[in-house]
Amino acid sequence: MVFPTVEFAIFFPIVLALSWALMSRQHVWKPFMLAASYVFYSAANPLFCLLLAGVTLGNQAASKLIHGSEDEHFRRRIVIAAVALNLITLGVFKYYGFFATEVNGVLDSVGLGLPVPLAAIALPIGISFIVFQAISYTVDVKRRVIEPASTIDAALYLSFFSHLVAGPIVRAREFLPQLATPRDPRNVALGAGVFLITVGLIKKVAIADSLAREVVDPVFAVPQAYAAPDLALAAYGYAVQVFCDFSGYTDIAIGTALLLGFVFPQNFRAPFGATSFRDLWQRWHITLSRFLRDFLYIPLGGNRGGKLKTARNVMITMTLGGLWHGAAWGPILWGAIHGTALVSEQFFREREWRPPKWLRWFIVFHVFVLALVFFRAATLDIAITFLGRLLEPGPATLWTFPIVAVVVGMIAYQCVPQRPLDALRVRIEQLHPVALGASMATVILLVAATVSSQGVPPFIYFQF
């Protein structure tokens, strides 16, 4: 089940009403919410629920074992086994086809045949997010940051439907304390929740999908048919599309959670306004950045051990972060470009080379936009063709006022310190609940009217 559908529009009000009705009886509320989350997940494929349950029980067992032992070697062995099993699960479902093809290609080129069986394995929706949260839970227990939760709390943490399929990546230490006591029915951030849901719908359906349909998809499919003006518009347009698509999903996830009384971490903070690459990664997909930092970069050694080792650790972290986004060379290259940018930035910072702020913004933003070409293009050949034609003169066949205005507006908006939307949000929060509901219905109707007959494409991050 996905957010902007009739099915979810029926599912959510029922769950919301029952959730608050049962909230004071936690022994009933928890099984109810767990069942609702599994119903939500089973809409994609009921068999995936078995995988979700397996990951939950496996990590819960590991956490209990770790917590029950004072032997550091034993605790370490268990956490390594649990993390390995999580990564194997992710690897089998997400990367097997890619690696089998690549390994066969290499072995075949040296005359060793094609020994690895080829298979295209169905990707359970949200598997990366589930596995990452499971890893964070088990490792945080090992680090004694948290104690193991009860099995039902752990299951609810991993399956809670608002963040289940595309994040944000909520850490156990953020979520489990909220399960410890019933949510307060007199303290619901209703206005903020409704505001986020409606803004998320506008971002996803009205902006991201329109940009994809009108500019990004046609140009990235056949870049050789377009000249520089259209290619540039598609490159900027994709940056705006991917931001609106993913942050739109996150907004809806956070908004629905707020209506249920839960708080999720922010995932985006005006990333197009970043003036350094470090700043960018503290604004873009924040929950993934901190996961990679805490569970990959720091365990690799972080910035301890000298400049070369720090650079190595950054490159490994960002390249694997790229691989996480897709089992293909494009996303890997995208991650490597960001790793190189972070290392280069550090190099120049140490030499106290500090260009003016506007120039830093210009460099960061354009490296971000150009790297996304590798992220979006179906193959490296297409990406290279795209970049190669960026200086090719020709007509602007796709430039229309609404499209250009949306692209420029979305970028410019994030670069101004005072955001008019914040003031609007405060005003909306003051509305009477009936007016809030009517406003939400109006926005949904307006947004639905922008859907083309080609349908609503899935959220980009569902494939991750």
Add this chain to the structure above:
Amino acid sequence: MTKKDPYILDRPTGRRLRARDALVCVGVAVVLLLLIEGPSIRNTGREMSSGVERTVVRAVGEPAGWAGDRLPLSDAADSMTGWLSPDDKLTGPGGFQNAAVAAPQPGDGAPAPITPDYFDPSAIGGKTRQLPKLTKLLVTGDSMSQPLDAELARRLADTGGVQTVRDAHLGTAISTTDLVDWGKLSVRHAAKTPDAVVMFIGANDAFPMSKPDGKTVNCCGPDWAAVYAARVRRMMDTYRRDGATRVYWLSLPYPRGSARQTIVRTVNAAIAVAAQPFRSQVRVLDMASVFTPGQRFRTAMTVNGKATIVRHPDGIHLNAAGARVAAELVTARLRADFKSIGG
């Protein structure tokens, strides 16, 4: 001063209300949406494939549709938001929704005459009648047509002089008019006078349809196949424009699941029957045999001497490598049917 733990989340600032207010707010939104969109929710439910989700959507949609029919809200909302729609409204003749397209009825009189169009000349030892020049190609269908459409567009862009129009309608089907009425859409497509049309559709089919006598038939018996074939035949006839356009209708490769295989078997049979009167202009390209010989699903096949994954992990669609194989077959037929391509 100690540093704040970054993993302790701040509740958003702003006004706090009660849970009861949240229910009122969401309730008002739901009631308004049901009253305004009730008829379309009802239609969506009626045309969904059977299952729990359909039952739930119908349980909500039928009463909402009933209430919506009695209020002027739906039409008012349509007229007020119509300007936002990126599509021109599909109007005019040729739709499947209101007129149950007649499947051939036994005993309707004399059998339809057999015309020369029933025969592909090349199949009876003759020479294919070539069209002069391919300058405009339409690639359309449901999600099956992606990424084939992009692959074809790239190949023809390299040739130069061919405009490839890609018009995929995800989640649509010939057996339902819920999102798109393919009867009307094919009329609109044909009005743009493409030289050739590539159609790859059927991944979502199996919706119940109405027979000419008004009775509903479920997939996938002969009655359903007859109605489906009649719809496909009407679309083929529209697209071929009395022979001015070549139509390339791709049969479906067999999917992984056995339930879907039954659907695909029926859809492919219906496509073959539908094309019979137009063999001289409508080519049914047999993707089923290419990708799934013996009607058996396979993930990989040998391409250029190498084992290659050609199917998407969902077990339904073609992946990029599979699309390249399909595009090769389509372009080979285009070269046979047109004296020149682009240029």
